Amino acid sequence: APAAPAVQAGLPEIKWRLTSSFPKSLDTIYGGADVLANRLRAMTDGKFDIRVFPAGEIVPGLQALDAVQQGTVELCHTCSYYYVGKDKTFGFGTSVPFGLNARQMNAWMMFGGGQQLLDEFFSNYNVLSFLGGNTGVQMGGWYRRPIKTVGDVNGLKIRIAGLGGEVFARLGAIPQQIAGGDIYPSLEKGTIDAAEWVGPYDDEKLGFYKVAPHYYYPGWWEPGPAITFFVNKGEWAKLPRLYQEAFRAAAHEANVTMMASYDDKNPQALARLLGNGVKLQVYPDEIMRAAYKAAFELYNEEAGRNPAWAKIFIEWDKYRKSQNAWFSVAEASTDRFLQSTR
């Protein structure tokens, strides 16, 4: 980066590489990185140029954070919770089962202290984080056969990762880690019983409804999953201040536009899926309550052995309760009424 202020020297040329954890085919979630990169180029006459690479071109999707930490690339666009294998605390950066919805996640991160708590944790990995999208609550997965009781979950082979998978395991299920492209044949052959992916718009593309027609909701393990830009700390420090400011604004844009784009596309996709004979099913309350209990047992156990988790969990849990108390008033009553009149 040049020593002279941008305003005197003209805008400096900066080229960064961004590795995405998503394939181009997931256009909405992948597209968040394009929103950032396109806006930054447009604001700087092309001088701050972030080139976006789909998962697998530089590093595999689930190694995006590592690539930023080590300086292979300057930044990535990923889900923090992909890295719960390193430390469960990464879950809070995206979503944990029965956690915050999309608006609550923004409130916690931007004004409730979440960003500071997480960045303190992320600094151990040599990165800074910026909110870079949200999918809204996801759907609860595709099942070959309906499930009615907690007993039906026992022995169930379900494709699900992370903390959601751990909660399912506590109910007796056998979580499976399967790449996106392998889900369909596994469901078709019956080597798995169920699989979760994203929501109607993304799920529709993979055609799961043909082999597992029972489409459950909600995806209680991710009520408002945030997508994150991780930036290498050293590279951020070298960025001219004007570009840092531009980056912050463009990340906000990626955040709000991804949520709006999913909200625009999901209703149309769900209508098409229902037209194709998909059977919409709600998770039985018995299963929801058992999963909720198992989730908070897991959280409290983790708090007893992991100080990083404990520090964030205590604050997050207070915030969650306060948010749900407020959302149960005007927002819930409005939505309930509006949905009853359509």
Added chain:
Amino acid sequence: APAAPAVQAGLPEIKWRLTSSFPKSLDTIYGGADVLANRLRAMTDGKFDIRVFPAGEIVPGLQALDAVQQGTVELCHTCSYYYVGKDKTFGFGTSVPFGLNARQMNAWMMFGGGQQLLDEFFSNYNVLSFLGGNTGVQMGGWYRRPIKTVGDVNGLKIRIAGLGGEVFARLGAIPQQIAGGDIYPSLEKGTIDAAEWVGPYDDEKLGFYKVAPHYYYPGWWEPGPAITFFVNKGEWAKLPRLYQEAFRAAAHEANVTMMASYDDKNPQALARLLGNGVKLQVYPDEIMRAAYKAAFELYNEEAGRNPAWAKIFIEWDKYRKSQNAWFSVAEASTDRFLQSTR
């Protein structure tokens, strides 16, 4: 504006004046204009300098649009629905009774065609529009006495403006137009029976609970009111392209951060209000249904006499139904469960 590209000549100095429709005391909604202005200064080393004026300093709050239309100022931060007296179609720019919630409004505006439809209408007023915030669904107002039936609304003097006031009038109420500072004494003396303002955080400051302790929810006349930046078309055209791009990003930031800020502050304010003896009351379903019926009668009548309204209403209503169908699935079931477990 300079003829040379910004990148060669250095960034040009542009000074704009923004008139807000809000007083500084409503810090969150007023603050949306500061978010825009501060980010633009930070991204341009102070060269694109928007000075923000509170309501009343240049023109009264409800004349902000006129000031932009006539070129008195380059832009304003206001609610489109303040101008329904000119044309009811302005209602769609903010919120109409039983309309879109905050996320749905973003989806419609950004991806559902709302922005294009509205900008075609707004161009008659010599302005362009940019989303610049949202309050979320507002509360339903402060009442001196509880209301239980549609009959109780008859003859009720309630401080409420715009289309919400028209719907109340169809139920027999007598809507009152009263400036913010005059509401408290009017409620205290009993010259009005009820008054709506915003939500817990803003309402708390004016102390209504001392004289009208029944706090109703939801504010069904504004499920997700958007705040708008209106920019004079000629001034926008003169703006260097790089500044136009920066403006777009900063407006997105103002949009998403205002919603998050309200979501952060409202739970705390509601808890304090409840601690002060406020009686939380839900609008009886009978009143909600009567208001909903009256609202859509009004919309259909207006469609019969106002082509501008009709053009937007038809598209908006289709979008609304599709959105509510989708939100009734995963989002509603998640929120309902989470709120039941707090």
